[in-house]
Amino acid sequence: MTTLAMPRPRRDSGMEGMVAKWYASNTGEMMKEYVDLARRIAPRLTSGSAVLEVAPGPGYFSIELAKLDNFSITGLDLSHTFVKMASMKAAEAGLRIDFRQGSASNMPFPADSFDFLLCRAAFKNFAEPVVALKEMCRVLKPGGHAVIIDLKGDASPDEISDQVEAMGLSSINRILTKLIFKKVLLKRAYTEEHFQQMLAQTAFSNVEIVDSGVGLEISMTK
Numbered sequence: 001m002t003t004l005a006m007p008r009p010r011r012d013s014g015m016e017g018m019v020a021k022w023y024a025s026n027t028g029e030m031m032k033e034y035v036d037l038a039r040r041i042a043p044r045l046t047s048g049s050a051v052l053e054v055a056p057g058p059g060y061f062s063i064e065l066a067k068l069d070n071f072s073i074t075g076l077d078l079s080h081t082f083v084k085m086a087s088m089k090a091a092e093a094g095l096r097i098d099f100r101q102g103s104a105s106n107m108p109f110p111a112d113s114f115d116f117l118l119c120r121a122a123f124k125n126f127a128e129p130v131v132a133l134k135e136m137c138r139v140l141k142p143g144g145h146a147v148i149i150d151l152k153g154d155a156s157p158d159e160i161s162d163q164v165e166a167m168g169l170s171s172i173n174r175i176l177t178k179l180i181f182k183k184v185l186l187k188r189a190y191t192e193e194h195f196q197q198m199l200a201q202t203a204f205s206n207v208e209i210v211d212s213g214v215g216l217e218i219s220m221t222k
Contacts, residue, residue: 006129007189012078015057015082016081020085024085027058038061039064041118045115047069050116051071055077057086058085059089060089061120063086063090066095067095074097074098078101083101104126112139112142113139113140113141115145116147117147118148119136119150121150122150123190124150124153130201133198133199133201137204140222141222145222146204148216150218151216152190152214152215153194155214160178164178192209208220
């Protein structure tokens with residue numbers, strides 16, 4: 001396999017303060033996406049399954065998943081603001097979800113802790129992506145499954161425009177989101193070939209990568 005150049009490394013930095021609040025408000029306008037994803041994931045799990053969401057942000061997916069069954073859900077985010085926000089939203093919904101602060105590259109969990117792991121729209125922001133993948137594998141139980149959903153690095157301008165238009169955002173948030181995709185996120189994102197290259201350095205097996213238009217959905221098993 002030809003070794004591909006990776007996007008430039010970056011420092012891990014969580015969204016804090018007003019930036020985090022804007023992100024929560026913006027993504028909150030696309031709640032149907034979180035509801036649909038939770039309904040798609042829940043049938044893969046059994047009642048009582050231990051679930052880890054890596055970089056849950058405001059916690060929308062974890063909260064929607066918790067409404068569907070008696071799962072033991074943990075969320076790990078680098079942002080103190082998001083941990084506080086997600087914990088409050090879960091409490092307001094009457095749900096018990098363990099949101100805690102920490103890095104995807106150094107997870108504060110014992111090996112073999114979780115049955116299922118999800119990382120949505122955040123992997124491109126990790127400073128040490130291969131280390132994060134190895135940590136995901138470490139904390140999963142043998143036979144556990146992980147899913148990463150993220151923007152693909154070779155998404156076209158038309159694909160990005162169509163995706164943002166379909167989000168149902170307000171006019172100003174559509175403009176800002178398209179700008180962020182173009183100027184920031186796309187430069188950080190990985191292609192399918194990048195993911196194959198990184199996953200080859202881990203102990204994951206049964207890797208499946210599905211192109212969903214603007215993004216990729218990567219499924220793998222420990």
